Every structure is written in structure tokens, then in C-alpha cells.
Amino acid sequence: MLLTSLLSALSISSVFSLTVPSSNEWVKRETLAEAAHNARDLVKDVKTGTMASVYPESSDFAGRPFAMMEYHAPCYSNGSLALILMPISRSTQNIFQDPGHHIAYTVSMPTEGIKSPMSRGRVALMGNVTTLRNLSREDEAELSSCYTKYHPDAKSWIPGNKDSPHFSIWARLDIDRIYYVGGFGDIHYIGPIPVDLYAKSEKKVQENYEDSEEVFEDDLDQIVF
Ligand SMILES: *[C@@H]1O[C@H](CO)[C@@H](O)[C@H](O)[C@H]1NC(C)=O
Ligand SMILES: *[C@@H]1O[C@H](CO)[C@@H](O)[C@H](O)[C@H]1NC(C)=O
Numbered sequence: 001m002l003l004t005s006l007l008s009a010l011s012i013s014s015v016f017s018l019t020v021p022s023s024n025e026w027v028k029r030e031t032l033a034e035a036a037h038n039a040r041d042l043v044k045d046v047k048t049g050t051m052a053s054v055y056p057e058s059s060d061f062a063g064r065p066f067a068m069m070e071y072h073a074p075c076y077s078n079g080s081l082a083l084i085l086m087p088i089s090r091s092t093q094n095i096f097q098d099p100g101h102h103i104a105y106t107v108s109m110p111t112e113g114i115k116s117p118m119s120r121g122r123v124a125l126m127g128n129v130t131t132l133r134n135l136s137r138e139d140e141a142e143l144s145s146c147y148t149k150y151h152p153d154a155k156s157w158i159p160g161n162k163d164s165p166h167f168s169i170w171a172r173l174d175i176d177r178i179y180y181v182g183g184f185g186d187i188h189y190i191g192p193i194p195v196d197l198y199a200k201s202e203k204k205v206q207e208n209y210e211d212s213e214e215v216f217e218d219d220l221d222q223i224v225f
């Protein structure tokens with residue numbers, strides 16, 4: 001397994017060295033701890049993402065993926081995301097009908113005006129969605145205020161708003177797996193980010209984070225370019 005890990009690591013660097021100018025060689029590569037913090041910043045700076053869900057067994061498209069732009073709000077210090085679900089939406093229907101309520105949610109840096117959009121960071125947050133049906137008044141007010149800080153336009157469809165054109169409900173994405181691509185691999189981190197590191201990387205870069213070699217090699221084996 002070590003050998004295949006090495007081989008996949010080698011093939012990654014060779015893929016990227018083809019596309020990156022050699023003048024970048026002296027640049028220090030983004031560390032895992034920096035990547036975790038950069039991913040948190042990305043999710044805070046960019047206010048929309050792509051939500052991927054899977055069509056349920058009952059559907060003609062059972063098992064096939066579906067992805068659509070969505071809003072998120074980084075309202076939890078450990079990296080969980082606040083969402084508003086609307087039962088009218090295909091993504092919400094897929095989530096409700098999946099027993100594990102699983103999604104992947106990808107946030108990407110803007111690419112307008114960028115010569116090579118592949119050089120830009122993106123992160124896929126995988127996990128499950130829990131609906132928040134019985135929030136206290138205080139928690140609900142706090143969530144509304146956080147969410148509308150990121151999405152002022154969402155005031156009109158916030159859960160509980162009687163003028164909302166559609167029924168909506170608060171939900172939270174809890175993350176159990178993260179895959180990050182910082183940009184080109186010679187100066188950016190590419191690979192899994194441990195969820196516990198991500199959870200504590202909101203404010204500053206964690207120094208001396210020791211990742212678990214085992215988890216890491218398993219994940220590298222699965223990288224296919
Ligand atoms: C983050 O907080 C939420 C809400 O308390 C919890 O459900 C979730 O498991 C936490 N995630 C991590 C990675 O600690
Ligand atoms: C999400 O996953 C956690 C951990 O696997 C589990 O305890 C929880 O019940 C799941 N939530 C939903 C809504 O399926």
C-alpha cells in the first residue's frame with residue numbers, strides 16, 4: 001500500500017509539474033494545517049456552493065447524482081454549515097429520501113478573470129444533513145441573524161416567514177469527510193483534510209498538526225486523476 005501511495009503521489013506531482021512554471025520551485029508548499037485554515041476561509045468568503053445529492057431508490061434515476069447551486073452559511077465554529085431546505089427543491093427531496101441524509105457540498109474560489117481557473121482553490125465537504133425542527137426562540141434568532149448576514153436576500157424565505165413563497169426549514173450539514181484542492185499541486189495541498197483539524201482551524205493555522213498516516217495513505221490510494 002505504501003508503494004501505491006508513493007506512486008500515486010508521484011503521478012500527481014508529475015501531472016502538475018507539466019503545467020506549472022519552474023520559477024515557482026522555491027515557493028513553500030501549502031501545508032496540511034494551512035490547507036485546513038484556507039478551506040475554512042474559502043467557505044466563509046464564498047457564499048454559494050454546489051450541493052450534490054443522489055436520487056432515491058423510488059426514483060427512475062435511482063443512484064444517479066444530482067448537483068445544484070445552493071446557499072450555505074458558516075454559522076458553527078466547528079465548521080458545520082447552516083442550510084435552509086425547501087421541500088420543493090430536488091436536492092431537499094433527495095436528502096429526505098436518503099436514509100443517511102448524505103450530501104457533498106463543494107465551494108470554489110471565483111474564477112472570473114483568472115487565466116487558469118484550475119489554479120484556484122476548491123473544497124468538497126461530505127457529510128449528512130440534520131433538520132432543526134425544534135429550535136428554541138433564541139437559537140432560531142441567532143441562526144437567522146447569522147444566515148442573513150451572509151445572505152441578506154434570503155430574509156423573504158427564512159423559515160417561519162409567513163410571506164415566504166415556499167415552506168422552508170433550518171438544517172445543518174455535519175461534515176465527516178473533506179477533500180481539498182488548493183490549486184496546482186506544486187505549491188498547494190491536494191488531498192483529504194482530517195475533520196478534527198478542519199473543526200479547529202477557523203481562526204488560526206494549527207501548528208504541529210500530526211495527521212494520521214494510516215487514514216492518509218488509504219485516502220491517497222483512492223485519488224484518481
Ligand atoms: C459540530 O457541531 C455540530 C453541532 O453541535 C455537531 O453535530 C457536529 O458533530 C460537530 N462536528 C464536528 C466535526 O465536531
Ligand atoms: C449523521 O451521521 C451521524 C454520524 O454517523 C449520525 O449519528 C446521525 O444520526 C446522522 N444524521 C442523520 C440525519 O442521518
Ligand SMILES: *[C@@H]1O[C@H](CO)[C@@H](O)[C@H](O)[C@H]1NC(C)=O
Nearest residue numbers: 132133134135136137138139
Ligand atoms: C421542543 O422543545 C421544547 C423545549 O425546548 C420541548 O419542551 C418539546 O418537548 C420539544 N418538542 C419536540 C417535538 O421535540
